Amino acid sequence: MFKTASHSGASGMPSPNTLISDGAFVGQLMESLSIPVFVLDREARVMIWNRACEQLTGVPAHEILGTADHWRSFYEHRRPTLADLVLQNRTDDVRQILPRSVPPGHGSGLCIESWFDMPRAGRRRYLAAEATPIYDAEGGLSAVVETLRDLTDEKMAQVALEQLATRDGLTGLANRRCFDDTLHAEWARALRQQQPLSLLMVDVDNFKAYNDANGHLGGDECLKRIARAVASEMRANDLVARYGGEEFAVILPNQSLKGAAIVAERIRCRVEQLRLPSTAPTRHVTVSIGAATAIAGPDNNASQLVATADAALYRAKHLGRNRISLPLSEAA
Numbered sequence: 001m002f003k004t005a006s007h008s009g010a011s012g013m014p015s016p017n018t019l020i021s022d023g024a025f026v027g028q029l030m031e032s033l034s035i036p037v038f039v040l041d042r043e044a045r046v047m048i049w050n051r052a053c054e055q056l057t058g059v060p061a062h063e064i065l066g067t068a069d070h071w072r073s074f075y076e077h078r079r080p081t082l083a084d085l086v087l088q089n090r091t092d093d094v095r096q097i098l099p100r101s102v103p104p105g106h107g108s109g110l111c112i113e114s115w116f117d118m119p120r121a122g123r124r125r126y127l128a129a130e131a132t133p134i135y136d137a138e139g140g141l142s143a144v145v146e147t148l149r150d151l152t153d154e155k156m157a158q159v160a161l162e163q164l165a166t167r168d169g170l171t172g173l174a175n176r177r178c179f180d181d182t183l184h185a186e187w188a189r190a191l192r193q194q195q196p197l198s199l200l201m202v203d204v205d206n207f208k209a210y211n212d213a214n215g216h217l218g219g220d221e222c223l224k225r226i227a228r229a230v231a232s233e234m235r236a237n238d239l240v241a242r243y244g245g246e247e248f249a250v251i252l253p254n255q256s257l258k259g260a261a262i263v264a265e266r267i268r269c270r271v272e273q274l275r276l277p278s279t280a281p282t283r284h285v286t287v288s289i290g291a292a293t294a295i296a297g298p299d300n301n302a303s304q305l306v307a308t309a310d311a312a313l314y315r316a317k318h319l320g321r322n323r324i325s326l327p328l329s330e331a332a
Helices: 023-032 051-057 082-087 091-097 152-166 176-193 207-231 257-273 302-318
Strands: 037-041 046-049 110-116 125-135 141-150 196-204 239-244 247-253 287-295
Touching: 037 051, 037 082, 051 141, 082 091, 082 110, 082 125, 082 141, 091 110, 125 152, 152 176, 176 196, 176 239, 176 247, 176 302, 196 207, 196 257, 196 302, 207 239, 207 247, 207 257, 247 257, 257 287, 287 302
Parallel strands: none
Antiparallel strands: 037 046, 037 141, 110 125, 125 141, 196 247, 196 287, 239 247
8 A cells, every 4th residue: 555664673573664565564553543544645645544544534534534525524615735845845835725724743744733614524623734745765755644533522621721821710801911902902903003002091980889798799780791891892802801890991992082091981881781689879880980081102001091081080080981982182
């Protein structure tokens, strides 16, 4: 069937690249492996599709052997597998053809980690794939072996840990750390693109009194409902975060101050419409909002934007709560 290059060590024992000429033995060996493996010949036809590969893909060997349809086991739409790229001598194209891939390191073969559609299995899986060329005695490419490892559980655990690191445990919103990182990233982008960046600081009015009257569980439920109300007004590229305690922050990329004020008023109205009962003079829980906008430049920074929005929020509180406030220079 296929061979690998043959060499012997000084002891006379075969090296790892010893010629294997017994195709039946190789097939049995591949079949016995617990790791999913398939092998393509020089014409990209499937020579071996072991039992572990059947279990991973949901495609039985008798359907795929002798065909070049192996890609259908991994993708909804036609695209080359790693083994195909090796056969076509296109190993440098892996990041263009498989843009979601993350190379796990460097080895003797071509390897990636990526999400695969797995249409026959009926579920997307995160796989580590490695394709290794097999050469005959004359040095010609005889076949390519691709091995697969299912890392979905590990990947999902990693995603969960990342979410724990960037999400507020109570509201599910971005936490302060995520807010800080996102604000600096958006500031850098606004600086490059010379676009405005707006920020809203949202504070729940008289929350201490609400918490005292309803207990911590009632206060937590109040914050969760307000968090959902604020998040419902966001665009896809906006970010709403729990800034701390009963205060929320909203990053609005490429949004003018006028547009930010409109969003702020929608948030204020949405929270008021929740009609959460309060012992405060307003009878229902409300929020005060400070808005600020900046064009990123060398003479200002993201911290100044936060300070300006904070000052506007303080004015909204001072003027009676349940309102929005703009920077003094703009409000005048």
